[in-house]
Amino acid sequence: MSSARPTGNRDRSRRAAGWAIRILRDPAALFGILVLLLLVAAALFASTIAPLDPNKQDLGARLLPPFYAEGGSSEHVLGTDQLGRDVFSRIIHGTRISLTIPLVSVTLAGIFGTAVGLLSGYSGGRADTVIMRIVDTLFSFPGLLLALTILAVVGPSFWTLAIVLSLRIWMVFARLTRGLVLSAREAEYVEAAELVGASPTRIMMRHIAPNLTAPLLTLAVLESAHVILSEAALSFLGLGIQPPQTSWGLDVAIGRQYVFSAPWLIIFPGIAIAVAVLGINLLASWLRVAADPEESAKRFAAAADAPTGWSE
Amino acid sequence: MGRYLLKRLSQAVLVVISVMVVVFVVTRLIGDPVAVMLPLEATEENRAILEAQLGLDRPILVQLGHYIVDAVQLDLGDSLWQRRPAIDIVLERLPPTIVLVVAGFVLGVLLGVVIGVVSSLRPGGWVDRAAVTLGLLGVSLPQFWIGLMFIVFFSVGLGWFPTSGSGGIEFLVLPAVVLALPIVGRIALVTRSSMIDEMNAQHVKDAVARGVSRTRIVLVHALKGAGIATLTIAGWELIGALAGGAVVVETVYAWPGIGFTAMQAIERHDIILVQAVVFVVAIMVVTINIIVDITYAMLDPRVKLDRAR
Numbered sequence: 001m002s003s004a005r006p007t008g009n010r011d012r013s014r015r016a017a018g019w020a021i022r023i024l025r026d027p028a029a030l031f032g033i034l035v036l037l038l039l040v041a042a043a044l045f046a047s048t049i050a051p052l053d054p055n056k057q058d059l060g061a062r063l064l065p066p067f068y069a070e071g072g073s074s075e076h077v078l079g080t081d082q083l084g085r086d087v088f089s090r091i092i093h094g095t096r097i098s099l100t101i102p103l104v105s106v107t108l109a110g111i112f113g114t115a116v117g118l119l120s121g122y123s124g125g126r127a128d129t130v131i132m133r134i135v136d137t138l139f140s141f142p143g144l145l146l147a148l149t150i151l152a153v154v155g156p157s158f159w160t161l162a163i164v165l166s167l168r169i170w171m172v173f174a175r176l177t178r179g180l181v182l183s184a185r186e187a188e189y190v191e192a193a194e195l196v197g198a199s200p201t202r203i204m205m206r207h208i209a210p211n212l213t214a215p216l217l218t219l220a221v222l223e224s225a226h227v228i229l230s231e232a233a234l235s236f237l238g239l240g241i242q243p244p245q246t247s248w249g250l251d252v253a254i255g256r257q258y259v260f261s262a263p264w265l266i267i268f269p270g271i272a273i274a275v276a277v278l279g280i281n282l283l284a285s286w287l288r289v290a291a292d293p294e295e296s297a298k299r300f301a302a303a304a305d306a307p308t309g310w311s312e
Numbered sequence: 313m314g315r316y317l318l319k320r321l322s323q324a325v326l327v328v329i330s331v332m333v334v335v336f337v338v339t340r341l342i343g344d345p346v347a348v349m350l351p352l353e354a355t356e357e358n359r360a361i362l363e364a365q366l367g368l369d370r371p372i373l374v375q376l377g378h379y380i381v382d383a384v385q386l387d388l389g390d391s392l393w394q395r396r397p398a399i400d401i402v403l404e405r406l407p408p409t410i411v412l413v414v415a416g417f418v419l420g421v422l423l424g425v426v427i428g429v430v431s432s433l434r435p436g437g438w439v440d441r442a443a444v445t446l447g448l449l450g451v452s453l454p455q456f457w458i459g460l461m462f463i464v465f466f467s468v469g470l471g472w473f474p475t476s477g478s479g480g481i482e483f484l485v486l487p488a489v490v491l492a493l494p495i496v497g498r499i500a501l502v503t504r505s506s507m508i509d510e511m512n513a514q515h516v517k518d519a520v521a522r523g524v525s526r527t528r529i530v531l532v533h534a535l536k537g538a539g540i541a542t543l544t545i546a547g548w549e550l551i552g553a554l555a556g557g558a559v560v561v562e563t564v565y566a567w568p569g570i571g572f573t574a575m576q577a578i579e580r581h582d583i584i585l586v587q588a589v590v591f592v593v594a595i596m597v598v599t600i601n602i603i604v605d606i607t608y609a610m611l612d613p614r615v616k617l618d619r620a621r
Contacts, residue, residue, distance in 0.1 A: 140327045140601055142593040144556030145574060146334070149586050152578040153339050229454055233560050236456045237575060252457055263464050270457035278452035285448075 022290060029286035035279025042095040050089035051075075054246050058084035063262045079264045081254060087264065090246050091272050097247040098276060101158070101231045102224035105166040110220050113170035114212070117177025121185070122204060132178070135171045143168055144233070151239040161240050165230055169223050176219055177212060184208045214291040222284040225277045232273045248273045320605065324598035331594040332383055335587055336376055340368070349392055349581050388588040393580040398588035402570055406592065408478060409569030412562065413553050415484060416491030420553075421546050423492065424499025428542075429535065431500070432507035443500060450497020455557060459490045459564035476566040487565045491557050495549045502545045506538040513537065540611055547604030551597050 023029045042049055061084040065072040072079060078087040120131040147164045154160050184190060190207050198206075234240035235249030243250070248269040255265025346362050363369050366389075367378065382388070391398040424447075431443030466486060467475040473486050510516055511534050519533045559571035566572060570589050577585035 137323075137327050137330055140551075140594075140598055141331055141334075142555035142590060142597050143552070144559055145571075145590055145593055146331070146555075148559065148574065148578065149335060149590055150338050152586065153583065225452070229452075232454050233456055233556075236454075237560070237563060239578070249454070249456075252454075252460065256460060259460055259464060260468055266457065266460050266464075270454060270461065273454045273457065274449075274452055277454070278448060281448055281452050 019290070023286070026286055028282045029290075032279045032281075032283030032286060035275060036283060039095050039099055039276055039279075042092050043099045046093045046096055050086075050092040051077075052086040052089045054085060054090040054093040055244055056085060060084065063258065065262070066264050066268075069264075078268045079262070081251075081262075081265055082258060087251075087268055090251055091248065091269055094246045094248045094251065094269065094272065095276075097158075097241055097245060098228055098231065098273070101162055101165065101241075102227040104162040105169070105227045106220050106223050108163070109166035109170035109223070110173050110216065112166075113173025114177045114216060116170070117174040118181060118204065118208075120174065121178035121181030122200065122208075128178075131174075135174050138171050144230070147230075147234065148237065148239055151234065156234075156239045156242055158241065158245070161231065161234065165227050168230070169226065172223065173216065173219060176215060180212050180215060181208055184211045214287075218284060218287040218291060221280060221287060225280040225284065228273065228277050228280070317602075317606075320602050324602060327598045328591070328594045329380065332380060332591060333376070335590055336379055339583055339587070340372065340375065349583065383591060388591060389584040391577070391582055391585040391588075393577060393582040393585060398585045399592075401573065401585060402588045402592050405568060405570045405573045408567060409554070409558055409562070409571060412484065412487055412491060412567055412569055413550070413558055415488035416557070416561075417495060417546075417550050417553055419488060420492035420495025420549065421499055421542075424496045425503050425542060427496065427500040428503025428538075429507055429530065432504045432511065433530065435504075435508055440504075443504065447497040447500040447504075450493045450495075450500070452497075453493065455490055455494065456560045456564050458493060459486070459561055462486045462490060463564075476564070478566075478568050483565075483567075487561045487567050490564070491553055491561045494557070495553065498545060498549060499542060503538055503542045506541040507534055510534040510537040536611075540608065543604065543608060543611065547600060550600050554596060554600070555593050 023033055058080070061076070061080050062082055064076050064080040064084075066079040066087075067074055067077045069079075076086050076088070078091070080086055081090075116131060116135075120128045147168060150164050151160060185208070187207075190203060193203050193207050231240055231247065232249030232252075235247045236253045238253060241247035241250050251269040252266045252273075255262065255269070258265050346359055346366070346368060350358060350362060360369075367375060370378075386399050388398045390396060391401055394401060427443050427446065431440040434440055463475050463486070466472045473482050477483055507530075511530075513534075515537075516529060516533050519529050524533070558569060559574060561567065562569045562571035563575050570592065574586055574589040577583075577589070
């Protein structure tokens with residue numbers, strides 16, 4: 001838990017150095033951070049890193065194998081697809097979707113869910129009961145299937161996808177926030193603040209909110225991994241990202257027709273998804289341990305035992 | 313118990329109705345069902361005919377009322393694609409999905425619990441590290457991709473299993489394993505984590521002090537406590553497999569269940585059939601939730617059914 005009080009610069013930099021050392025000492029967390037940095041770099045500088053335009057067709061160079069296979073060349077390191085587009089360049093550009101979709105969805109879900117959780121936990125009583133009943137009901141919705149239906153009717157696009165995915169996860173944030181608010185309200189310093197007549201807004205912002213930061217951030221990282229998998233699955237099923245945009249899941253769907261003759265079309269985008277999700281999961285599991293001393297005993301603790309009721 | 317069950321049942325009905333209302337609102341208000349169903353070259357006249365046929369020319373609340381009353385009587389309309397009651401199609405395609413989901417779920421939970429318990433015996437040891445890595449891979453690898461990779465390796469490369477379709481048990485192996493993978497991962501991680509907690513709990517320490525054998529402590533005392541955490545996750549996993557995993561896995565392996573049917577219906581713009589699938593899955597999901605809650609209460613003496621929620 002981060003402390004509520006602002007600390008001096010020296011203190012802060014010392015603490016930052018402490019965290020950096022802890023990450024360096026944990027190979028799993030280090031892997032996670034490196035993967036994330038790599039993804040962010042690839043997304044930001046996609047046009048510079050990618051050797052070719054991801055949508056540039058070259059019908060003379062269709063279905064070329066990767067560099068290691070016979071007939072492969074260093075010009076197309078990971079081969080080309082059925083339209084002669086460079087697989088490696090498409091993967092680099094696919095990073096943008098794989099990062100922006102979770103960023104948008106998790107931010108929307110996080111803000112909305114946290115607000116609902118604060119309201120529910122702080123007001124208590126009837127409002128709390130009603131809100132939590134609604135949240136429970138939404139948890140019982142048939143997740144991916146309902147998302148598919150909505151996307152099929154409304155029409156898939158970047159924004160519908162981002163919103164549908166955030167609709168599936170905001171409840172997780174609401175539940176966590178409510179639980180944290182309830183336990184924080186029990187704390188003596190909150191009771192004391194109430195006694196001296198601090199306003200509810202002040203209590204919320206000054207005394208309760210600081211307790212929420214670390215757990216909510218950890219949850220946000222974990223949910224990002226879920227969202228990447230969901231986006232990939234929906235794009236694979238044809239109801240997510242649409243051409244000419246590129247997405248790893250979409251590329252696997254395209255390559256599916258050539259699974260026997262050109263397996264590299266599905267192998268590499270799939271590896272990209274797996275590495276990204278694994279890295280983020282490792283980071284989330286480390287964050288959780290790092291933020292909670294009790295968990296430190298179980299160093300490799302579960303990354304994913306906060307289920308949202310769906311799996312892809 | 314009876315009162316509790318009644319309460320849970322009414323909640324379940326409420327959930328199913330809210331799912332129906334959401335689907336209704338999305339299909340009728342946000343989307344345009346007629347535009348989705350008709351070919352591009354359709355005329356205004358075609359449109360009016362289809363609207364009248366589907367009752368879409370009536371006021372929206374009347375439509376919603378009819379829709380729910382009909383759904384209660386299991387009348388979900390005729391599939392536009394197959395021109396027969398949508399519910400019949402869903403019920404025909406349900407058994408393969410149940411076979412697949414049960415096979416994947418049982419496999420996933422069994423393997424997950426075994427891996428979780430074994431890895432918790434020596435936290436930090438190499439077995440534990442391998443198990444945790446495996447668990448993390450299970451939850452990180454995209455199912456549709458693993459499914460395709462299995463086809464490449466086991467069906468095409470080694471020729472052990474058919475690539476897709478249905479028939480004998482050999483058709484079930486790959487889809488069930490793919491469906492099980494994330495379940496194995498999450499169940500193993502959760503079981504491991506709660507086993508470690510249990511081994512440090514007072515009642516287990518007391519048992520150790522009493523001289524109870526190690527095998528008995530792990531398999532009886534600790535596992536009983538850890539089982540409750542595992543059960544909660546297992547319920548979620550079953551629901552996830554039914555409402556999510558099955559759609560993906562059935563599509564990859566052309567397994568003729570309701571998930572594959574839903575995708576076929578979406579491709580053919582058959583909104584009625586998609587709605588029927590969602591309806592049936594919603595009913596199954598709330599049923600699983602009730603069963604999990606009851607089992608949970610029976611296992612954990614601290615939970616009193618009448619006071620729960």
